[in-house]
Amino acid sequence: MAKYIRYALASVCFAASVACLALWWRSNLHYRALQLPTLVAGIEVRGNTLEGMLNLFAREDDSVRTWKYTSSPVSQQAAAALAEPLEGRVFGLRKVGTTYWGFCPLWYPALIFALAGVGVICFRRQFSIRSALIAFAVVAALLAMPLTL
Structure with missing residues (x-):
């Protein structure tokens, strides 16, 4: 049951991150x-x-x-x-x-929500190289966005 709650919360965090990115683009x-x-x-x-x-x-x-x-x-x-x-x-x-x-x-809240989503998925689990690579990729992508402007 806790696994489903974790994934639901992570989905909400990732959806909020995508919404912030869409708002950033539309602004x-x-x-x-x-x-x-x-x-x-x-x-x-x-x-x-x-x-x-x-x-x-x-x-x-x-x-x-x-x-x-x-x-x-x-x-x-x-x-x-x-x-x-x-x-x-x-x-x-x-x-x-x-x-x-x-x-x-607007990409700051997107970064925060994405990192929260990754953190929720890794919560109560052993930290692994895979989760570190996912977090690194998310952070690198979000920090590279201002360079594209």
């Missing part, structure tokens, strides 16, 4: 934004994907606390205009005025 063609409700009144939390980056921000705002998802195709000129306020974005958290910005390349 050059589509702008996606998600607004999340918060428990604290007056705080707005949003996330968007643009040009292979996951951009998260939180700021004080009196907006309605609801879920909101938007997606639209983006031309190169529109992408440049949308990314303009995000110039100088680097991995990590920054504070600009009263807004907290967080930036993360």
